[in-house]
Amino acid sequence: MKDILKKRAVIVGLAIFAAVLILVLSAVFFGGRSSFLKSAASAVSAPFKKGVSAAASGLERLYGYMYKYDSLAAENEQLRLQIAEMENLVRDSEAISEENERYRELLGFAARHSDFTFESATVTSWTASNFSSAFTISKGSSSGIKLNDSVVSSDGCLIGTVTELGPSSATVTTVVDTTFSAGALVESSGVSCVAAGDFELMRKGQLRLSYLPVGVELTNGELIETSGIGGVLPRGIRIGKVVSAQYEAGSQALTAVIEPTVDFSSLSQVFIITDYEISE
Amino acid sequence: MTGKAIAKKIILYAVLLIVISLLQGSVFTYVKLFGAKPLFLPLFAVAFGLFEGSLWGGLLGLAAGIFCDFIVGDTLVLFTVLLPLLGFACGLLSEYILARGFPSFCACALISIFLCGFLQAFKYYAFTDIPFWPITAVILLQAAASAVFIIPVYWAVRFISRRAKA
Numbered sequence: 001m002k003d004i005l006k007k008r009a010v011i012v013g014l015a016i017f018a019a020v021l022i023l024v025l026s027a028v029f030f031g032g033r034s035s036f037l038k039s040a041a042s043a044v045s046a047p048f049k050k051g052v053s054a055a056a057s058g059l060e061r062l063y064g065y066m067y068k069y070d071s072l073a074a075e076n077e078q079l080r081l082q083i084a085e086m087e088n089l090v091r092d093s094e095a096i097s098e099e100n101e102r103y104r105e106l107l108g109f110a111a112r113h114s115d116f117t118f119e120s121a122t123v124t125s126w127t128a129s130n131f132s133s134a135f136t137i138s139k140g141s142s143s144g145i146k147l148n149d150s151v152v153s154s155d156g157c158l159i160g161t162v163t164e165l166g167p168s169s170a171t172v173t174t175v176v177d178t179t180f181s182a183g184a185l186v187e188s189s190g191v192s193c194v195a196a197g198d199f200e201l202m203r204k205g206q207l208r209l210s211y212l213p214v215g216v217e218l219t220n221g222e223l224i225e226t227s228g229i230g231g232v233l234p235r236g237i238r239i240g241k242v243v244s245a246q247y248e249a250g251s252q253a254l255t256a257v258i259e260p261t262v263d264f265s266s267l268s269q270v271f272i273i274t275d276y277e278i279s280e
Numbered sequence: 281m282t283g284k285a286i287a288k289k290i291i292l293y294a295v296l297l298i299v300i301s302l303l304q305g306s307v308f309t310y311v312k313l314f315g316a317k318p319l320f321l322p323l324f325a326v327a328f329g330l331f332e333g334s335l336w337g338g339l340l341g342l343a344a345g346i347f348c349d350f351i352v353g354d355t356l357v358l359f360t361v362l363l364p365l366l367g368f369a370c371g372l373l374s375e376y377i378l379a380r381g382f383p384s385f386c387a388c389a390l391i392s393i394f395l396c397g398f399l400q401a402f403k404y405y406a407f408t409d410i411p412f413w414p415i416t417a418v419i420l421l422q423a424a425a426s427a428v429f430i431i432p433v434y435w436a437v438r439f440i441s442r443r444a445k446a
Contacts, residue, residue, distance in 0.1 A: 126309040127353040130422045199410045
């Protein structure tokens with residue numbers, strides 16, 4: 001038995017020696033190239049390495065997520081604020097752009113009436129009454145506004161007149177209100193007449209043109225402007241255009257319905273003519 | 281009623297009046313129902329009187345009237361005088377004759393709507409040559425638009441009245 005064991009030990013020893021010898025010889029003869037054993041070891045260890053690497057990178061990501069969460073949340077909040085600020089800027093710039101457009105329009109009107117002095121104001125509220133047509137503006141006597149001053153839109157169309165005045169606000173009664181009455185001219189022919197508010201037409205946002213001379217013909221779409229007679233309103237401010245004309249029953253008097261060229265429902269900014277030269 | 285309960289009631293009704301006045305003076309100056317702007321502040325004076333009695337009806341009606349004149353604009357002091365009277369009268373009726381329920385409120389509200397419209401239009405009837413029917417048509421349209429708010433006003437004031445008493 002002992003002999004057998006001795007023989008086996010010798011054989012194993014010789015085998016180990018041979019293996020070492022082969023490794024040494026392969027290292028000597030194939031230096032720099034991976035040996036078969038090395039490749040085999042590499043092939044066996046590769047999945048383990050991949051697994052460990054994946055686990056490590058997962059842990060790293062988790063750590064990074066936990067570590068960076070606060071900074072990302074803060075950055076997100078900051079970006080939200082930036083977006084809100086930029087949205088506000090866009091809104092402001094849109095409002096400024098619209099305001100600029102209105103001033104550009106007014107510039108054209110002001111060029112035609114160089115004697116007019118303007119004061120701009122915003123519409124703060126409309127009356128809740130169904131029996132009148134009026135609104136409140138954001139400026140009053142402290143801005144140089146006076147009673148009966150004309151109020152126009154940016155394109156120079158008559159909106160109404162100042163009928164009530166406070167230090168920092170004023171009430172403007174529109175041209176369709178029953179209390180409005182002004183001398184008017186047919187723009188194309190220069191025929192003089194009177195434009196006045198009418199109770200029935202007020203609900204439709206229109207006013208009536210009356211006291212037209214006998215024999216005058218009016219066509220739909222003709223423009224009507226203020227005559228300046230009476231000295232309350234300046235001359236040459238557009239009131240509206242004719243939408244219908246008819247003879248009064250039983251007489252030869254012609255009356256017409258005018259529609260203001262201003263859309264009252266979309267008014268936000270108005271211009272008050274605080275001073276002008278009365279033309280003789 | 282304790283001082284605390286009175287203070288609670290005043291605060292609740294003040295908040296309600298401010299909210300309603302803001303609605304009346306902003307949204308409902310643009311929004312038209314049946315072609316007319318609704319006028320629902322007088323309904324509150326009626327509801328205050330009906331649910332809170334003559335004294336509170338008069339006082340809260342006065343506040344509603346001041347707001348109403350301020351918002352409507354062309355009525356001078358019409359509502360400042362009219363709404364306390366309406367609140368007081370409805371309060372008095374609810375204390376002695378009327379039951380504090382929806383049918384009573386509905387009847388009082390409709391009367392008050394027409395009365396307000398008629399008094400608003402009175403100067404046109406009396407001092408202008410405007411024909412009768414166009415003015416009456418506006419009164420009817422305003423009444424129809426305002427009547428839409430009878431149920432919401434009833435429930436709002438009843439809710440606050442119960443909260444104030446709780």
